[in-house]
Amino acid sequence: MIFARGLRKSFPGTSGQTVEAVRGIDVQVQRGESFGFLGPNGAGKSSTMRMIACVSPRTGGELSILGLDPELDGIRIRGRLGVVPQEDNLDLELTVRENLVIYGRYFGISRSECRRRAQELIEFAQLTDKADTKVDALSGGMKRRLTIARSLINDPELLLLDEPTTGLDPQARHVLWDRLFRLKTQGVTLVVTTHYMDEAEQLCDRLVVMDGGVIVAEGSPTELIGSHSSREVLELRFMPDAQQRAEPLVVDLVERVEVLPDRLLLYTQDSEATLEAVYARGVRPRSTLVRRSTLEDVFLRLTGRSLVD
Amino acid sequence: MATIDHSRAGPRPAEADAPSGGRLMVWEYLMRCWRRYAVLSLSEAIGTPLLYLLALGLGLGSLVDNGAQSAALGGVSYLQYIAPALLVAAAVQIGASEGSYPAYSRFKWSKVFWGVAATPVTPGQVCDGEVLFIGTRLLAASSLYYLVLLVFGVAGGPAGLLMIPSGVLTGIGCAVLILALGAALHSDGGAFAMVFRFVVVPLTLFSGSFFPITQLPLAVRWVAWVSPLWHGNELARGFALGTAELWPTVGHAAYLAALFVAGLALARRLYRRRLIV
Numbered sequence: 001m002i003f004a005r006g007l008r009k010s011f012p013g014t015s016g017q018t019v020e021a022v023r024g025i026d027v028q029v030q031r032g033e034s035f036g037f038l039g040p041n042g043a044g045k046s047s048t049m050r051m052i053a054c055v056s057p058r059t060g061g062e063l064s065i066l067g068l069d070p071e072l073d074g075i076r077i078r079g080r081l082g083v084v085p086q087e088d089n090l091d092l093e094l095t096v097r098e099n100l101v102i103y104g105r106y107f108g109i110s111r112s113e114c115r116r117r118a119q120e121l122i123e124f125a126q127l128t129d130k131a132d133t134k135v136d137a138l139s140g141g142m143k144r145r146l147t148i149a150r151s152l153i154n155d156p157e158l159l160l161l162d163e164p165t166t167g168l169d170p171q172a173r174h175v176l177w178d179r180l181f182r183l184k185t186q187g188v189t190l191v192v193t194t195h196y197m198d199e200a201e202q203l204c205d206r207l208v209v210m211d212g213g214v215i216v217a218e219g220s221p222t223e224l225i226g227s228h229s230s231r232e233v234l235e236l237r238f239m240p241d242a243q244q245r246a247e248p249l250v251v252d253l254v255e256r257v258e259v260l261p262d263r264l265l266l267y268t269q270d271s272e273a274t275l276e277a278v279y280a281r282g283v284r285p286r287s288t289l290v291r292r293s294t295l296e297d298v299f300l301r302l303t304g305r306s307l308v309d
Numbered sequence: 310m311a312t313i314d315h316s317r318a319g320p321r322p323a324e325a326d327a328p329s330g331g332r333l334m335v336w337e338y339l340m341r342c343w344r345r346y347a348v349l350s351l352s353e354a355i356g357t358p359l360l361y362l363l364a365l366g367l368g369l370g371s372l373v374d375n376g377a378q379s380a381a382l383g384g385v386s387y388l389q390y391i392a393p394a395l396l397v398a399a400a401v402q403i404g405a406s407e408g409s410y411p412a413y414s415r416f417k418w419s420k421v422f423w424g425v426a427a428t429p430v431t432p433g434q435v436c437d438g439e440v441l442f443i444g445t446r447l448l449a450a451s452s453l454y455y456l457v458l459l460v461f462g463v464a465g466g467p468a469g470l471l472m473i474p475s476g477v478l479t480g481i482g483c484a485v486l487i488l489a490l491g492a493a494l495h496s497d498g499g500a501f502a503m504v505f506r507f508v509v510v511p512l513t514l515f516s517g518s519f520f521p522i523t524q525l526p527l528a529v530r531w532v533a534w535v536s537p538l539w540h541g542n543e544l545a546r547g548f549a550l551g552t553a554e555l556w557p558t559v560g561h562a563a564y565l566a567a568l569f570v571a572g573l574a575l576a577r578r579l580y581r582r583r584l585i586v
Binding site: 056 | 331334337338341342345420422424426428429430431584585
């Protein structure tokens with residue numbers, strides 16, 4: 001569905017210099033797959049998505065979407081894509097239904113067919129009660145569901161979601177994930193960008209971690225955790241600044257320690273033994289937590305502390 | 310950025326493949342938005358001429374005419390003199406205002422144009438759709454204005470009907486320039502307000518709308534010559550008063566058409582540059 005090799009994108013920056021947003025990435029996405037771009041803000045995820053969506057010409061490298069070259073067949077490709085942009089761009093003055101119908105028309109779908117599909121999608125997005133309400137009155141989660149519904153109006157083969165749940169409350173995120181999971185089971189190819197680890201774990205079969213415009217790791221969530229983190233993580237929580245003083249005392253106990261603003265993360269194969277050793281050194285955290293490694297740990301490892309932005 | 314467009318993208322062939330209905334779909338969308346305030350805007354389209362005709366035509370006109378018909382106005386009443394110009398001025402007003410914030414907000418605030426750009430519709434077609442919509446809006450407003458003039462008995466003979474296309478052409482010629490400006494702006498910074506205050510208003514005053522430009526000193530008459538509004542006024546007035554001569558009419562129409570074609574090309578180009586980055 002997507003094939004990219006050495007893909008690059010640079011922009012003229014505000015003060016004359018060239019900003020290299022994407023510095024040569026290789027990506028392949030197969031039909032039916034759920035693929036993720038994970039990375040901190042500014043990693044180049046959105047620039048990559050815009051190139052895939054055929055609204056941003058590449059600066060260099062090869063790119064093929066649905067077997068076509070975006071530079072020659074952008075219009076045909078866009079006709080077969082669904083796009084959920086980072087920022088909603090719905091018409092707030094129109095109703096839910098009108099937004100869907102209008103959008104379908106841009107794909108050359110007849111008015112009656114647009115109305116039929118709009119009704120289906122309103123049900124899919126669980127917006128039946130709001131179908132004839134102005135979008136302005138919708139909650140953030142509802143607007144997001146509408147944007148996703150809108151992206152499906154042309155029955156796309158490939159759905160691009162740029163940070164689909166950023167800014168939503170936990171309840172709204174779970175509803176959205178449920179909808180996306182349904183699409184996945186229907187065989188729609190999903191490409192997601194996110195900086196949420198839980199989202200990547202929920203939605204992606206396979207993902208790449210991007211940082212500074214390049215791909216720093218690739219694999220399934222489990223593979224990434226296996227190859228870039230330890231089996232278990234021991235979290236030691238401290239009062240602010242106390243964690244810095246404790247770090248030298250425990251740093252040689254495990255293979256790796258991450259220092260976060262209020263805690264230390266100790267990467268270990270055996271948390272119980274490590275915890276005993278920590279106490280034996282006289283370190284007294286406010287509280288401790290033993291957990292399994294997650295993508296977040298992989299992310300911290302690969303992108304340094306850039307998580308904090 | 311322009312160099313990228315030409316040297317490598319060269320997607321002119323691809324652009325030709327677009328469903329040509331794209332511009333109509335954008336027009337359809339804008340018409341649907343307009344439906345929400347159409348009653349208001351159409352009542353305004355009748356109310357405004359009424360106010361101007363009463364205040365300027367009957368009020369000020371009674372002083373100007375002073376019983377006798379003024380030679381400088383070509384032997385017609387003041388009301389007859391300004392009527393065609395009022396229609397054209399209203400068209401310019403509508404064209405410029407529809408081309409400013411409403412279009413700009415679709416880039417800047419509601420961002421709906423980015424949603425459209427993700428579909429097979431091309432940026433050039435988005436621009437065309439805007440132009441078609443503003444054209445439709447101008448046609449409706451100028452026709453209503455014509456009807457009001459007809460009621461006041463200052464619409465001239467059958468040729469007076471041509472005031473409508475004169476107004477539309479002048480209004481759309483100004484609108485495409487404002488659309489181009491909006492596509493180039495990344496923050497408003499009062500640019501539209503400046504255009505209205507320092508371009509639209511002075512042009513309205515010095516383009517032979519309320520008095521013949523022969524009353525102006527030669528040194529400032531060029532303002533009128535370059536002003537689309539003056540060409541529109543001359544065109545409309547010629548039709549309404551039956552004084553139109555072939556070559557001046559062709560000249561005025563050609564100037565306005567050239568302005569529109571150049572403005573449209575510029576606007577399309579800037580829409581493309583804005584939406585494809």
